[in-house]
Amino acid sequence: MRISEGVEWGIHCVTVLALVPPPTALPAARLAEYHGVPPAYLAKHLQALSRAGIVESVAGPRGGYRLSRPAAEITMLEVVVAIDGSAPASRCTEIRQRGPAAVGPEGYPLPCGIARAMWAAEDAWRTELAKRTIQDLVMGVAIDASPKAVEKAVVWFGEVLR
């Protein structure tokens, strides 16, 4: 099972945007710089987050991205789906319908039980991600890092947003 790097970047960006006092917006280039990731690649993910109604872009000299709604109303699942799509991780290629012993599609009225079991596990994964909001992650940011790391980030953002 693999989750794309864009998901990690997207959740970090949305968490950082949650720390920016409204109605301030943060330029995409600054988000890329802060995270040390390629701006062009990150821009693609920010656009996906915008299409999903999680962030919104603000035009003008003090423009950039900001959250479309409070961080407590954005779940991790929404961010993951915005960037990675909602297709199941486990694709059922109906191999039970291949080979010398297979009959026509009418012989398989129900979805394959193996696929159903895989999908049930994915539902458990989604349920867990839907339980956590970006606000929950924001609360953890300052606890996980040292005071020195938090201070340096606060100073950096203070200069960017001045």
Add this chain to the structure above:
Amino acid sequence: MRISEGVEWGIHCVTVLALVPPPTALPAARLAEYHGVPPAYLAKHLQALSRAGIVESVAGPRGGYRLSRPAAEITMLEVVVAIDGSAPASRCTEIRQRGPAAVGPEGYPLPCGIARAMWAAEDAWRTELAKRTIQDLVMGVAIDASPKAVEKAVVWFGEVLR
């Protein structure tokens, strides 16, 4: 999130092997034929299942693969891990430690909270897969398919195992 095709093939193969009366073994070529998948590629997955102690190979003219233990004692999670590995789906590349505001590694004594939240969701996925055994899947096979499909498979296996 993506799960490799090999996982689908592996679970189907282990489920089919659970239907073969012990101590009979099924040749790898027959397993590939039955599922309509490339023998060389499937062989790689069968070897992974063998290394994981889920199936065992039997040498000789009536050789092939058979389950190493009862289907009720093999979980779906074991099969998934045997084929796909146990690495987390979500890789944390520590992007909080990149960029102009980052401090040295000593500034981040705890794992990133975003990664921890992603891993907690994966744990929910694993827990769900660990709850289901191959025996549970076997019970569903005959219910999901039509009587005609089940009969054709039984006849095919009867000829192969004769």
